[in-house]
Amino acid sequence: MAEEVKLFRTWSSPFALRIVWALKLKGIEHETIFEDLANKSSLFLQYNPVYKKVPVLVHNGKSISESLVILEYIEETWKQTPILPEDPYEKAVARFWAKFGDDKLLPSLWRVFVTQGKEQEEAIAPALENLKFIEEELKGKKFFGGETVGFLDLALGYLANLVSVLEETSGLKLIEAEKFPLLLAWMQNFSDVPVIKENWPPQDKLITKFQAIRETYLAAAAPK
Amino acid sequence: MAAKDVKIIGAWPSPYVMRPRIALNIKSVDYEFLQEQMGTKSELLLKSNPVYKKIPVLIHGDKPVCESLIIVQYIDEVWSSGPSILPSDPYDRALARFWAAYVDDKWFPLLRSIAMAQGEEAKKEAVEQVEEGLVLLEDAFVKCSKGKNFFGGDQIGFLDIAFGCFLGWLRVTEKMNNVKLLDEAKTPGLCKWAVIFCSDVAVKDVMPETEKLIEFAKVLFAKFKAPPPK
Numbered sequence: 001m002a003e004e005v006k007l008f009r010t011w012s013s014p015f016a017l018r019i020v021w022a023l024k025l026k027g028i029e030h031e032t033i034f035e036d037l038a039n040k041s042s043l044f045l046q047y048n049p050v051y052k053k054v055p056v057l058v059h060n061g062k063s064i065s066e067s068l069v070i071l072e073y074i075e076e077t078w079k080q081t082p083i084l085p086e087d088p089y090e091k092a093v094a095r096f097w098a099k100f101g102d103d104k105l106l107p108s109l110w111r112v113f114v115t116q117g118k119e120q121e122e123a124i125a126p127a128l129e130n131l132k133f134i135e136e137e138l139k140g141k142k143f144f145g146g147e148t149v150g151f152l153d154l155a156l157g158y159l160a161n162l163v164s165v166l167e168e169t170s171g172l173k174l175i176e177a178e179k180f181p182l183l184l185a186w187m188q189n190f191s192d193v194p195v196i197k198e199n200w201p202p203q204d205k206l207i208t209k210f211q212a213i214r215e216t217y218l219a220a221a222a223p224k
Numbered sequence: 225m226a227a228k229d230v231k232i233i234g235a236w237p238s239p240y241v242m243r244p245r246i247a248l249n250i251k252s253v254d255y256e257f258l259q260e261q262m263g264t265k266s267e268l269l270l271k272s273n274p275v276y277k278k279i280p281v282l283i284h285g286d287k288p289v290c291e292s293l294i295i296v297q298y299i300d301e302v303w304s305s306g307p308s309i310l311p312s313d314p315y316d317r318a319l320a321r322f323w324a325a326y327v328d329d330k331w332f333p334l335l336r337s338i339a340m341a342q343g344e345e346a347k348k349e350a351v352e353q354v355e356e357g358l359v360l361l362e363d364a365f366v367k368c369s370k371g372k373n374f375f376g377g378d379q380i381g382f383l384d385i386a387f388g389c390f391l392g393w394l395r396v397t398e399k400m401n402n403v404k405l406l407d408e409a410k411t412p413g414l415c416k417w418a419v420i421f422c423s424d425v426a427v428k429d430v431m432p433e434t435e436k437l438i439e440f441a442k443v444l445f446a447k448f449k450a451p452p453p454k
């Protein structure tokens with residue numbers, strides 16, 4: 001039976017991008033279905049009834065949701081171009097930082113970019129602290145995965161383009177060269193990888209989108 | 225006495241701490257249980273988990289591993305000759321990981337919100353949401369267990385550990401709020417599973433007694449409900 005791989009995604013979701021990268025790095029042929037989240041298809045809702053979010057991977061009719069779960073599934077199903085280390089301890093470290101990225105880092109970056117004034121000022125220190133942890137993880141390495149792109153690079157990959165979008169829309173520079181030389185080098189190295197370079201969503205479209213999101217948050221927070 | 229190669233930093237009431245302890249029991253691995261005192265964090269904890277400063281932490285040799293579900297996977301991979309904790313099929317593994325994340329990210333916070341709910345309306349709504357979640361987990365149980373005793377099949381697996389560790393606190397919530405959450409009519413599979421899980425040899429010594437947890441909860445809530453300073 002021919003393999004059938006489908007990916008439900010949106011053009012901008014950084015979580016879905018992880019899956020695009022993983023599938024392309026491993027050379028897995030797949031069909032992409034762009035889902036309109038404002039108008040979800042019944043097929044999509046069937047595949048992810050619990051969260052109703054992208055990305056969703058469907059492999060021979062079986063659906064998998066939650067991007068980090070999908071990445072592990074892809075790694076275990078298609079063994080070429082491995083993205084996780086063999087050693088259990090190093091695997092645990094990669095998983096730990098990937099989860100940290102989603103649970104702590106991204107929300108803290110988000111806070112900086114959807115606020116202004118005093119609220120924004122207070123959001124900066126935790127974001128910088130979280131970025132510092134990630135900077136430390138790059139010591140002596142080109143990629144988080146070592147010489148080649150790995151699980152943690154894909155999990156944190158959104159930093160390489162989303163941060164510049166967020167910095168532009170809020171007018172605040174967070175990742176400065178003096179404080180984060182390794183992170184900046186990594187962002188460049190990561191973006192230069194052909195599979196990554198060829199799959200960024202259009203920057204200008206992202207800026208417009210996040211500008212609108214920021215304005216919505218600021219309006220909601222404004223004193224009545 | 226020689227120091228043990230495997231240590232768990234934790235505390236007896238924590239459901240998250242139960243997870244690696246059950247995993248080590250399944251693998252018949254001997255370990256030293258270093259209990260934190262409530263209200264303080266030991267030097268070892270702060271050193272081993274500088275990012276979150278939370279329990280559990282597994283220390284294997286001199287290497288710390290943090291985050292309970294990541295620790296369980298580590299245990300499964302290191303002591304690979306023992307009974308498997310994660311299923312072998314990639315899709316079954318994905319299902320186990322998905323539902324474990326659901327329990328942590330969605331379901332347990334809903335359970336906690338019952339105790340925090342202000343007023344009868346809010347409490348009723350919180351209970352309904354927990355029950356809805358349990359129906360989802362009942363479905364998952366039917367799908368994953370394939371007629372056997374556990375989410376993991378014949379033996380305790382990853383999802384059994386991830387969800388089962390909350391059974392103590394679930395019973396505490398039921399007793400302290402006078403509600404029935406696990407219901408034979410709505411979630412028969414889970415009711416049966418809960419009894420079998422809690423009496424399993426790998427679980428029974430690390431599952432705290434409900435009465436002890438209730439006493440602990442009362443002390444904890446007294447601290448939280450103390451009037452805020454003006």
